[in-house]
Amino acid sequence: MTHVVTSNCTGCRFTECVTVCPVECFHGDAERLYIDPGLCIDCGACIPLCPVKAIYDLVDVPAAQREWIAINAERAAPLPVMRAKQAALPDAEAQRVALGFA
Amino acid sequence: MATIQETETTVLGACPHDCPDTCSMLVKVKDGRVTGVQGNPDHPFTHGRLCAKTNHYEERVYHPERLLYPMRRSGPKGSGQFTRIGWQEALDTIAARWKSIIAESGAQAILPYSYLGHEGLLNGLTVGDPFFNKLGATVSERTFCDSGACTAYIMTVGPTPGMDPESLAHSKFILLWACNMLSTNAHLWPFVAEAQRNGAKVVVIDPFRTRSAQLADQHIRIRPGTDTALALALMHVIIRDGLVDRSYVADYTVGFDELVEHVKPNTPAWAEAHTGVPAAVIETLAKEYAQSQPSAIRIGVGIERSAGGGQLVRALSCLPALVGAWRKPGGGILQLPLWAFPMNWPGLQRADLLPPGTRVLNQWELGRALTGALELDPPIRSLFVYNSNPLIVAPDQARMRTGLAREDLFTVVSEHFVTDTARYADILLPAATQVEQDDLMFSWGHLYLTLNRKAIEPEGESVSNAELFRRLARVMGFDDPFFFRSDEQMMRESMDWANPALAGITLESLAGKGYARLNLPPADQFAPHANGGFPTPSGKVELKSSIAAGGNFVLPVFRQGSNEFQDGSPAALLPTWIPPREAPKSNPALAQRFPLSMLSPKSHSFLNSEYANLARQVEREGPQHVLVNPADAASRRITEGMPVMVENARGAFRAVARITEDIMPGVVLAPLGYWAYRSAGEATPAALNPTAYADLGRAPTFSDNLVELRAAP
Numbered sequence A: 001m002t003h004v005v006t007s008n009c010t011g012c013r014f015t016e017c018v019t020v021c022p023v024e025c026f027h028g029d030a031e032r033l034y035i036d037p038g039l040c041i042d043c044g045a046c047i048p049l050c051p052v053k054a055i056y057d058l059v060d061v062p063a064a065q066r067e068w069i070a071i072n073a074e075r076a077a078p079l080p081v082m083r084a085k086q087a088a089l090p091d092a093e094a095q096r097v098a099l100g101f102a
Numbered sequence B: 001m002a003t004i005q006e007t008e009t010t011v012l013g014a015c016p017h018d019c020p021d022t023c024s025m026l027v028k029v030k031d032g033r034v035t036g037v038q039g040n041p042d043h044p045f046t047h048g049r050l051c052a053k054t055n056h057y058e059e060r061v062y063h064p065e066r067l068l069y070p071m072r073r074s075g076p077k078g079s080g081q082f083t084r085i086g087w088q089e090a091l092d093t094i095a096a097r098w099k100s101i102i103a104e105s106g107a108q109a110i111l112p113y114s115y116l117g118h119e120g121l122l123n124g125l126t127v128g129d130p131f132f133n134k135l136g137a138t139v140s141e142r143t144f145c146d147s148g149a150c151t152a153y154i155m156t157v158g159p160t161p162g163m164d165p166e167s168l169a170h171s172k173f174i175l176l177w178a179c180n181m182l183s184t185n186a187h188l189w190p191f192v193a194e195a196q197r198n199g200a201k202v203v204v205i206d207p208f209r210t211r212s213a214q215l216a217d218q219h220i221r222i223r224p225g226t227d228t229a230l231a232l233a234l235m236h237v238i239i240r241d242g243l244v245d246r247s248y249v250a251d252y253t254v255g256f257d258e259l260v261e262h263v264k265p266n267t268p269a270w271a272e273a274h275t276g277v278p279a280a281v282i283e284t285l286a287k288e289y290a291q292s293q294p295s296a297i298r299i300g301v302g303i304e305r306s307a308g309g310g311q312l313v314r315a316l317s318c319l320p321a322l323v324g325a326w327r328k329p330g331g332g333i334l335q336l337p338l339w340a341f342p343m344n345w346p347g348l349q350r351a352d353l354l355p356p357g358t359r360v361l362n363q364w365e366l367g368r369a370l371t372g373a374l375e376l377d378p379p380i381r382s383l384f385v386y387n388s389n390p391l392i393v394a395p396d397q398a399r400m401r402t403g404l405a406r407e408d409l410f411t412v413v414s415e416h417f418v419t420d421t422a423r424y425a426d427i428l429l430p431a432a433t434q435v436e437q438d439d440l441m442f443s444w445g446h447l448y449l450t451l452n453r454k455a456i457e458p459e460g461e462s463v464s465n466a467e468l469f470r471r472l473a474r475v476m477g478f479d480d481p482f483f484f485r486s487d488e489q490m491m492r493e494s495m496d497w498a499n500p501a502l503a504g505i506t507l508e509s510l511a512g513k514g515y516a517r518l519n520l521p522p523a524d525q526f527a528p529h530a531n532g533g534f535p536t537p538s539g540k541v542e543l544k545s546s547i548a549a550g551g552n553f554v555l556p557v558f559r560q561g562s563n564e565f566q567d568g569s570p571a572a573l574l575p576t577w578i579p580p581r582e583a584p585k586s587n588p589a590l591a592q593r594f595p596l597s598m599l600s601p602k603s604h605s606f607l608n609s610e611y612a613n614l615a616r617q618v619e620r621e622g623p624q625h626v627l628v629n630p631a632d633a634a635s636r637r638i639t640e641g642m643p644v645m646v647e648n649a650r651g652a653f654r655a656v657a658r659i660t661e662d663i664m665p666g667v668v669l670a671p672l673g674y675w676a677y678r679s680a681g682e683a684t685p686a687a688l689n690p691t692a693y694a695d696l697g698r699a700p701t702f703s704d705n706l707v708e709l710r711a712a713p
């Protein structure tokens, strides 16, 4: 089973989440992150660190976001592992405000 | 982090479970209700993480099916029909029945049954021991977990913490032996990963490609129950090739010359025939283990679960001394760092209250004891179960069910939920959860003492185990004030606070941060045996064990403090190969009928049977399943997702087949924990497990178990 990064992450990539992951299962492209479901141990540590509440326990993913379950599973593994915190994308702060997490 | 609203407070707690990680838990409370829990980000071992079991602990606390009031049985035994009663009625009923049983048959007709359903010093392993010892009930020998490894380890290196788990970060070579760390000891993994990033090689030895094996540098598959052959062959190569740390061995071990002769026949080729591990792999493993210092071995608790499990841990406890691994932080063997905690075991268990000659009954005997298959005088007339769910976790399930169904057996169960065992109770008592009680937690996986503070008032009429035994002492007419101590007084008397390991730590100081590291050197300096100093009779690593000369035994801590009626069977002085009882090679006749070895480890999201009734965890794990290698599936015409029966002469259970190369040919794996009355069938994997003891410490032999699979009707 796994945790899932949903839509709020796109264009944001604060990457607060990756430093706490014990199994380095976050992978990223230019825009956002994905969790490798084969490795995630469901520890839940990343959830409270995400400033835009993008991460859910698979069991809790809202109906409108469930497409992200398959997208994480498909895209994560081939992309590079993200272990250290990166600089957020330039528009991340504005997007956070727009998403209502000021 | 989310901003904390004014009315929300955070209470410092500790995970109560029988897990080495003993996490420091932040409990969020709003308007008297727990709104969530989180791993403490400040705790150096917890690191802001809990786990798949406990992330939503509030779902356990507020579950609609939680047992909140005392109940009396109102239907046939096992029907799960109960009627609410008051505490006084429950206690009066228990006292009346017990007093008449004691008058007619003596107190030994009463049997307590418990283990580590809670791990706290107040509410855990020992909470009922003073009460039942004073009562003179039959002593319960509780060897669920690590008893065999403890006996073997103590025979070799003595009760030493040995390694600081955090010092694995400084290891150059890490051998994870029968340890699925990412499921059962997950907070240790980051220290292993750090070592790995710094160039250490991580090798996993397991019949199953665990999550840990996926992240390791090498995974060595081994036939279940044959690991001692591999360990002895490692010694053989290390000695043959001169990879021994001569001066360490000369100064700090006894019995080396005899060991040299003893392991001469244990060549890699010999070991390959037993283990299935190629001789060349054994040669390389021995060299790398010996030459990459400091090297560490982490053993899992399931390692002891075959006929020779004790000798396996004897052999593994010898290895670090041979290669001088103990010289540096990050070297040695990691068994139970629990030995670092200066517990007041005599005060916790009060074996001094036990009438001399009180009989001892091992927990694997429950089915036989309840059905008369084991002759007992007096027979067991009353069973008191707390902190345990034997019907799902103990062997001999079918017989146990027959015994529990006895109309004349007076059974009391204290629980959070109506488990399979609880369904057979005459009286049910509601137990508090961890957020509803105080406790002080040791750890068997790190060196921190953790305080758990009560966050909310108990739901319904649930009570802590400490309070349960105060109430029982009252109705049984005990007058010793010891039985009526407050929680705080019990905490104060649970440890030896004058011990240097607790210097600077008080209950008051713990209240501030919630935890404290024992007063021991930091992980990068922790090498207590760099210059010997082992707590054995000789003060050295006993390759040839003087304690073994006294025969097999179970540590008194696992038997309510009693040291009477010990096993006493002979134990080899040098680590010795004992083949599995049930394996194609050692028992071909049995293997004709039941050719597959079954393992039944803990599930990732359950802790034994705990959480296996909660929707979140069950959704993650899916229904009871069994992992089968494609070759074994094909020869039985079993396809993915097919319902199958897993069976042997002891029992049968139903499961869904999952076909995967992750499990080696000839082996099947069925995770334990599923509740029988909620699953497809009457039985669960424990129904197939043998009751036979392992060679040391009366460990179970659940992984020494031949079965067969067939398509379900």
Ligand code: SF4
Pocket (backbone or CB within 6 Å): A005, A008, A009, A010, A012, A013, A014, A015, A016, A017, A018, A032, A033, A049, A050, A051, A052, A053, A054, A055
């Ligand atoms: S913190 Fe949240 S938004 Fe940022 S990268 Fe991680 S998941 Fe995406």
Ligand code: SF4
Pocket (backbone or CB within 6 Å): A002, A003, A020, A021, A022, A023, A024, A025, A026, A035, A039, A040, A041, A042, A043, A044, A045, A046, A047
């Ligand atoms: S739940 Fe834990 S293991 Fe899974 S992605 Fe988050 S931090 Fe990593």
Ligand code: SF4
Pocket (backbone or CB within 6 Å): B015, B016, B017, B019, B020, B021, B022, B023, B049, B050, B051, B052, B053, B054, B186, B187, B607
């Ligand atoms: S079960 Fe183990 S890993 Fe999970 S929270 Fe409790 S102590 Fe931590």
